[in-house]
Amino acid sequence: MKTIQIGLLGLGTVGSGVLQMIQENQAKVAKVTGCELKVKRVLVRHPENYQAVADQVALTSDVDELLNDDDLQIIVELMGGIHPAQEYIEAALKQHKNVVTANKDLIAVAGPQLSQLAQANHCDLMYEASVAGGIPILRTIANSFAADEITAVKGIVNGTTNYILTQMTQQHWSYAQALSKAQELGFAESDPTNDVTGKDAAYKMVILSQFAFGTDVQTSDFKVTGIDQLQAFDVAKAQDFGYVIKLIGLAQVANGGVFVEVAPVLVAQSHPLAAVQNENNAVMVTGKAVGDTLFYGPGAGGLPTANSVLSDITTVTKNLVLQTNGNQFNNYHQHYVPAAPTDVKYPYYLSLTMPDIPGQMLQLTQIMTDLGASFSEIAQEPASDGETAHVVIITHTMDEQQLHAFQARIEQSPTLTLQAAYKVLN
Amino acid sequence: MKTIQIGLLGLGTVGSGVLQMIQENQAKVAKVTGCELKVKRVLVRHPENYQAVADQVALTSDVDELLNDDDLQIIVELMGGIHPAQEYIEAALKQHKNVVTANKDLIAVAGPQLSQLAQANHCDLMYEASVAGGIPILRTIANSFAADEITAVKGIVNGTTNYILTQMTQQHWSYAQALSKAQELGFAESDPTNDVTGKDAAYKMVILSQFAFGTDVQTSDFKVTGIDQLQAFDVAKAQDFGYVIKLIGLAQVANGGVFVEVAPVLVAQSHPLAAVQNENNAVMVTGKAVGDTLFYGPGAGGLPTANSVLSDITTVTKNLVLQTNGNQFNNYHQHYVPAAPTDVKYPYYLSLTMPDIPGQMLQLTQIMTDLGASFSEIAQEPASDGETAHVVIITHTMDEQQLHAFQARIEQSPTLTLQAAYKVLN
Numbered sequence: 001m002k003t004i005q006i007g008l009l010g011l012g013t014v015g016s017g018v019l020q021m022i023q024e025n026q027a028k029v030a031k032v033t034g035c036e037l038k039v040k041r042v043l044v045r046h047p048e049n050y051q052a053v054a055d056q057v058a059l060t061s062d063v064d065e066l067l068n069d070d071d072l073q074i075i076v077e078l079m080g081g082i083h084p085a086q087e088y089i090e091a092a093l094k095q096h097k098n099v100v101t102a103n104k105d106l107i108a109v110a111g112p113q114l115s116q117l118a119q120a121n122h123c124d125l126m127y128e129a130s131v132a133g134g135i136p137i138l139r140t141i142a143n144s145f146a147a148d149e150i151t152a153v154k155g156i157v158n159g160t161t162n163y164i165l166t167q168m169t170q171q172h173w174s175y176a177q178a179l180s181k182a183q184e185l186g187f188a189e190s191d192p193t194n195d196v197t198g199k200d201a202a203y204k205m206v207i208l209s210q211f212a213f214g215t216d217v218q219t220s221d222f223k224v225t226g227i228d229q230l231q232a233f234d235v236a237k238a239q240d241f242g243y244v245i246k247l248i249g250l251a252q253v254a255n256g257g258v259f260v261e262v263a264p265v266l267v268a269q270s271h272p273l274a275a276v277q278n279e280n281n282a283v284m285v286t287g288k289a290v291g292d293t294l295f296y297g298p299g300a301g302g303l304p305t306a307n308s309v310l311s312d313i314t315t316v317t318k319n320l321v322l323q324t325n326g327n328q329f330n331n332y333h334q335h336y337v338p339a340a341p342t343d344v345k346y347p348y349y350l351s352l353t354m355p356d357i358p359g360q361m362l363q364l365t366q367i368m369t370d371l372g373a374s375f376s377e378i379a380q381e382p383a384s385d386g387e388t389a390h391v392v393i394i395t396h397t398m399d400e401q402q403l404h405a406f407q408a409r410i411e412q413s414p415t416l417t418l419q420a421a422y423k424v425l426n
Numbered sequence: 427m428k429t430i431q432i433g434l435l436g437l438g439t440v441g442s443g444v445l446q447m448i449q450e451n452q453a454k455v456a457k458v459t460g461c462e463l464k465v466k467r468v469l470v471r472h473p474e475n476y477q478a479v480a481d482q483v484a485l486t487s488d489v490d491e492l493l494n495d496d497d498l499q500i501i502v503e504l505m506g507g508i509h510p511a512q513e514y515i516e517a518a519l520k521q522h523k524n525v526v527t528a529n530k531d532l533i534a535v536a537g538p539q540l541s542q543l544a545q546a547n548h549c550d551l552m553y554e555a556s557v558a559g560g561i562p563i564l565r566t567i568a569n570s571f572a573a574d575e576i577t578a579v580k581g582i583v584n585g586t587t588n589y590i591l592t593q594m595t596q597q598h599w600s601y602a603q604a605l606s607k608a609q610e611l612g613f614a615e616s617d618p619t620n621d622v623t624g625k626d627a628a629y630k631m632v633i634l635s636q637f638a639f640g641t642d643v644q645t646s647d648f649k650v651t652g653i654d655q656l657q658a659f660d661v662a663k664a665q666d667f668g669y670v671i672k673l674i675g676l677a678q679v680a681n682g683g684v685f686v687e688v689a690p691v692l693v694a695q696s697h698p699l700a701a702v703q704n705e706n707n708a709v710m711v712t713g714k715a716v717g718d719t720l721f722y723g724p725g726a727g728g729l730p731t732a733n734s735v736l737s738d739i740t741t742v743t744k745n746l747v748l749q750t751n752g753n754q755f756n757n758y759h760q761h762y763v764p765a766a767p768t769d770v771k772y773p774y775y776l777s778l779t780m781p782d783i784p785g786q787m788l789q790l791t792q793i794m795t796d797l798g799a800s801f802s803e804i805a806q807e808p809a810s811d812g813e814t815a816h817v818v819i820i821t822h823t824m825d826e827q828q829l830h831a832f833q834a835r836i837e838q839s840p841t842l843t844l845q846a847a848y849k850v851l852n
Contacts, residue, residue, distance in 0.1 A: 148733045214457070311573060322748070
């Protein structure tokens with residue numbers, strides 16, 4: 001039986017998972033691909049720290065030992081970060097080595113150019129693990145929606161924030177309390193900035209948009225709002241109205257353009273995304289023909305992510321057998337046209353504070369009426385200080401332009417303050 | 427640009443959907459595959475009834491006009507039923523034509539031998555649409571779990587019964603009422619036997635077991651219980667305990683063997699499968715590495731099913747471009763070893779009736795104790811006639827052998843009657 005030799009860059013949680021899975025599932029992989037997989041060399045910064053695996057693989061801190069090893073047909077990059085991961089991947093592709101990576105930051109920033117480089121060198125570049133950990137979402141979109149027109153992708157694509165939001169919802173904790181608990185349990189890093197500001201989710205939406213719509217949208221093209229300003233008050237009010245707040249990555253077609261956003265969204269409790277708890281992820285893909293489909297699973301973790309890496313490795317291996325490497329993982333490309341703000345329409349949850357004096361609701365109603373917008377549900381409660389009232393509203397459908405005009409009008413008001421404005425998903 | 431010519435067998439709901447999707451999504455398919463798709467000929471019984479499409483395709487009632495047309499590279503079988511679909515597919519494969527089918531009955535019965543015939547003729551045989559309509563579950567298992575060990579597949583794979591069960595749960599209707607409503611709305615056929623007896627779900631579990639475990643299990647190898655004997659009483663009691671009753675297709679590995687069953691199961695309300703409503707389907711795939719993943723979407727309908735057919739057609743087309751046809755859709759094969767009854771363990775919901783006289787609960791408790799089984803929750807209510815008590819129990823985990831012994835002991839009891847015994851999924 002033919003042996004496919006692999007080089008690993010990095011041996012952290014996911015790298016160790018890959019090593020373990022290749023050893024444990026050798027027999028099944030051989031049945032499916034007709035080949036044996038073998039990790040030959042591993043790049044680590046300090047080989048002396050990995051003596052436990054030194055008898056199975058050659059450890060080195062010199063990347064050239066992998067790049068110049070002609071036996072290696074697949075390089076698996078699991079170091080993370082843009083540099084030097086990008087340079088190593090480019091060098092591997094130029095040496096005609098197929099590359100598998102889990103690096104969402106890099107793929108979001110340089111995916112299309114790396115894919116072109118891979119194709120030019122007749123190599124595969126696959127990155128299933130870069131989005132939603134163990135959920136096989138990219139390959140599914142590429143293979144199973146190839147003949148359908150995808151109209152929307154809505155995802156819970158960051159496990160840390162979903163864990164924090166689940167705790168805020170279930171335990172009625174503040175953001176700070178929930179973050180602290182998540183850090184204690186290892187669901188959030190000591191510096192959680194990339195997760196809680198929505199940056200990590202934004203990278204994933206860039207990649208999902210490439211697969212769903214073919215468009216090379218960048219994170220700088222769309223608005224990203226994290227959960228770090230989210231108030232326990234709004235989580236509770238949302239629940240009163242029958243919603244849970246989730247950090248949603250939204251990418252949709254609107255009148256020929258594409259709209260992308262990452263933001264807290266009120267999701268109706270009956271919606272399949274509302275049931276996604278803790279560190280799990282889920283992506284809802286809506287096709288014109290197929291309707292709503294949902295893909296759910298663990299969004300992170302060593303073994304789930306390793307499984308996605310292995311699905312790439314087995315696909316590359318099948319291609320090696322068939323000698324069909326060099327086709328792009330995603331070969332759907334279209335010019336990115338941003339959607340017009342008037343074409344993106346949602347109901348909104350608006351949270352406002354105002355002095356508890358006559359005329360404030362009239363002022364608010366007047367602004368909404370001027371903009372052609374209207375209320376669906378409204379709840380007012382006097383604040384504990386007896387001077388400031390808190391009003392929350394679910395509006396009927398408004399477009400982005402109406403929302404911006406509303407925000408500007410409230411900004412001008414001497415008495416009304418907009419505390420939060422979140423989209424509503426029914 | 428190269429044109430791939432297609433012949434359709436059958437032009438019902440799914441066939442019309444395929445025709446429509448090929449026309450509407452031509453541009454996207456061309457971007458992804460580099461080829462244009464064209465349906466050239468369609469087999470229908472009465473060509474004169476399809477004059478609306480007569481200007482687009484050649485209609486014929488003679489299958490040989492398709493089988494002998496050398497231009498056709500893909501035959502799409504959407505007639506359903508075993509005969510003559512099987513003979514037509516065999517003839518097409520022998521003419522070296524690739525075949526796509528949505529025919530679950532045929533694939534469940536003859537899938538492996540047809541796959542071998544396809545391989546021997548260097549042709550593809552794909553059947554994504556045969557399981558769970560619009561959900562791309564087969565290709566996902568084949569591609570994305572190739573290096574993981576799947577330990578269980580649990581599915582709601584029949585839309586008709588899920589619609590009936592949703593109505594029984596939400597409206598508190600009897601089975602007969604809910605079936606009648608489903609028929610009125612077109613969610614159930616006038617002869618619903620295949621759906622409500624679990625036969626349709628059993629076919630799908632055969633195919634899912636082939637992909638998940640590589641085993642060629644047959645419907646005659648496992649127990650199939652439908653929903654046609656399900657009582658509104660048990661649906662209501664399950665709700666009281668915090669469960670919903672779903673028709674679950676279950677296939678799992680237990681101590682090296684494989685256990686398959688189709689039966690009503692109590693699913694905890696917090697379980698992702700509990701939220702699958704109406705005619706939707708969902709399949710939960712549990713991998714040793716990846717953990718629980720769930721794939722949700724429309725289980726039937728012309729366009730969703732057509733989308734799965736199209737995903738097969740585009741895959742065959744890519745293979746035609748790469749000249750890699752002839753690899754089996756599922757190339758994981760293992761010998762089927764049935765699981766030992768003592769290795770399959772679940773809690774059970776038991777519903778019993780007994781005369782409302784002293785000593786009955788003692789008798790029941792004695793039987794459970796003798797078998798080493800025990801109660802987790804119990805509820806007794808006097809029946810309306812004042813003479814018969816109805817006792818429902820959720821047990822702690824029992825194995826299949828204990829359950830069978832329990833059923834036998836109750837059978838021997840002159841006073842106790844077992845009305846229902848359903849597995850419980852937490």
